[in-house]
Amino acid sequence: MPDSILKNIAKHIHLSEEEAALFSTLASVKTLPKKTLLLQAGQECRHLSYVHSGALRSFYIDKDGKESTIMFAVADWWITDMYCYLNRKPAMTHIETIEESMIFQISRSNFDHLLETIPKFERFFRILMQNAYTREQLRVMENLSLTAEERYHSFVQKYPQIVRQVTKKQIASYLGITPEFLSTLKKPEI
Amino acid sequence: MPDSILKNIAKHIHLSEEEAALFSTLASVKTLPKKTLLLQAGQECRHLSYVHSGALRSFYIDKDGKESTIMFAVADWWITDMYCYLNRKPAMTHIETIEESMIFQISRSNFDHLLETIPKFERFFRILMQNAYTREQLRVMENLSLTAEERYHSFVQKYPQIVRQVTKKQIASYLGITPEFLSTLKKPEI
DNA sequence: CGTCTATTTGAATGTACTCAAAAGCGGTGG
DNA sequence: CCACCGCTTTTGAGTACATTCAAATAGACG
Numbered sequence: 199m200p201d202s203i204l205k206n207i208a209k210h211i212h213l214s215e216e217e218a219a220l221f222s223t224l225a226s227v228k229t230l231p232k233k234t235l236l237l238q239a240g241q242e243c244r245h246l247s248y249v250h251s252g253a254l255r256s257f258y259i260d261k262d263g264k265e266s267t268i269m270f271a272v273a274d275w276w277i278t279d280m281y282c283y284l285n286r287k288p289a290m291t292h293i294e295t296i297e298e299s300m301i302f303q304i305s306r307s308n309f310d311h312l313l314e315t316i317p318k319f320e321r322f323f324r325i326l327m328q329n330a331y332t333r334e335q336l337r338v339m340e341n342l343s344l345t346a347e348e349r350y351h352s353f354v355q356k357y358p359q360i361v362r363q364v365t366k367k368q369i370a371s372y373l374g375i376t377p378e379f380l381s382t383l384k385k386p387e388i
Numbered sequence: 389m390p391d392s393i394l395k396n397i398a399k400h401i402h403l404s405e406e407e408a409a410l411f412s413t414l415a416s417v418k419t420l421p422k423k424t425l426l427l428q429a430g431q432e433c434r435h436l437s438y439v440h441s442g443a444l445r446s447f448y449i450d451k452d453g454k455e456s457t458i459m460f461a462v463a464d465w466w467i468t469d470m471y472c473y474l475n476r477k478p479a480m481t482h483i484e485t486i487e488e489s490m491i492f493q494i495s496r497s498n499f500d501h502l503l504e505t506i507p508k509f510e511r512f513f514r515i516l517m518q519n520a521y522t523r524e525q526l527r528v529m530e531n532l533s534l535t536a537e538e539r540y541h542s543f544v545q546k547y548p549q550i551v552r553q554v555t556k557k558q559i560a561s562y563l564g565i566t567p568e569f570l571s572t573l574k575k576p577e578i
Numbered sequence: 579c580g581t582c583t584a585t586t587t588g589a590a591t592g593t594a595c596t597c598a599a600a601a602g603c604g605g606t607g608g
Numbered sequence: 609c610c611a612c613c614g615c616t617t618t619t620g621a622g623t624a625c626a627t628t629c630a631a632a633t634a635g636a637c638g
Binding site for chain 2: 317327337
């Protein structure tokens with residue numbers, strides 16, 4: 199088991215050897231080929247996933263069949279349908295691999311167990327949720343105040359690595375514009 | 389000191405008498421008239437506020453002077469410029485009272501102190517952040533997949549209380565549309 | 579009552595969309 | 609290794625949704 203995920207955790211809390219060992223027993227590794235559907239809307243969302251390598255995205259399909267990308271997750275990111283994972287509701291989103299990916303998964307029951315046995319994880323997930331919240335809030339702010347072109351440039355600047363790993367069509371669906379329109383926009387200097 | 393805030397906390401964690409008493413010493417009460425500016429963009433964001441009564445909003449003013457409402461906070465909601473509060477950065481948003489309001493405030497240093505002395509608060513804020521995150525993510529999803537009219541109806545259905553306390557102009561700036569356009573939309577049945 | 583802001587209405591405009599089609603690119607099989 | 613297939617990206621014409629600007633009306637507050 200690569201220790202990328204332990205390093206990710208160590209950014210915010212310190213785990214003893216035993217705690218790290220316990221944690222390792224609660225997470226499982228998976229290697230998934232490109233274009234694998236990890237979660238389907240309507241299903242129970244059983245796993246919180248940490249991306250060791252590769253790239254995934256979560257997306258919503260609306261009543262007209264239009265896809266909206268909710269988030270991308272590349273190396274060192276966490277991804278799940280958080281609302282449905284935490285509240286044991288049927289998933290609203292789909293999650294798929296964009297390329298071959300190696301991930302670590304924590305089931306919902308192991309998540310609860312983790313919080314009970316190692317309360318420090320409350321702090322870890324508090325910080326994780328806090329960062330996710332402020333990131334989403336900034337996204338809302340940009341959606342409200344920037345033009346499509348400005349949002350595109352901001353995305354490229356903020357997430358250059360993601361830009362390398364996903365298609366323009368996927369970026370368009372993240373920004374809330376059509377691929378045709380994205381292609382008319384001035385290309386940003388990277 | 390009214391115990392609305394202690395009840396809010398009790399929704400997620402149990403505090404002993406002593407812990408509740410300690411908490412009370414770390415929060416301060418304020419009563420603010422209508423249209424009071426609580427936080428100004430550029431200033432340090434020193435406080436996390438819980439709304440006992442009244443209504444507040446946070447908003448961003450972009451380079452063209454356009455206001456975008458980031459969030460409303462009515463009774464039993466928490467509000468601050470979270471990113472700037474947590475990272476001690478200058479505020480990006482303004483926060484003002486919409487009507488006379490009574491709030492409880494926790495300073496950034498008392499926040500840290502609280503987490504250290506009563507670790508249960510890590511859990512409380514984890515849940516608070518988690519709810520805020522999933523709420524923002526749903527908002528992003530709706531912004532991407534719904535028309536302006538659908539978003540308006542969804543807002544009215546989700547937050548009927550907020551609709552009663554704020555102006556249509558403020559709702560328009562939350563939805564990312566102009567007041568003129570909001571006024572042409574079909575009124576939802578409440 | 580008078581002033582200030584919010585709300586509504588309408589005309590002209592613009593941003594981003596749809597639809598169609600061509601060009602580019604990557605993966606697969608012969 | 610290269611030709612074909614499917615998907616992505618680009619380009620363009622016509623359209624629609626939402627904006628800006630202007631002005632009238634309605635409401636709130638001192």
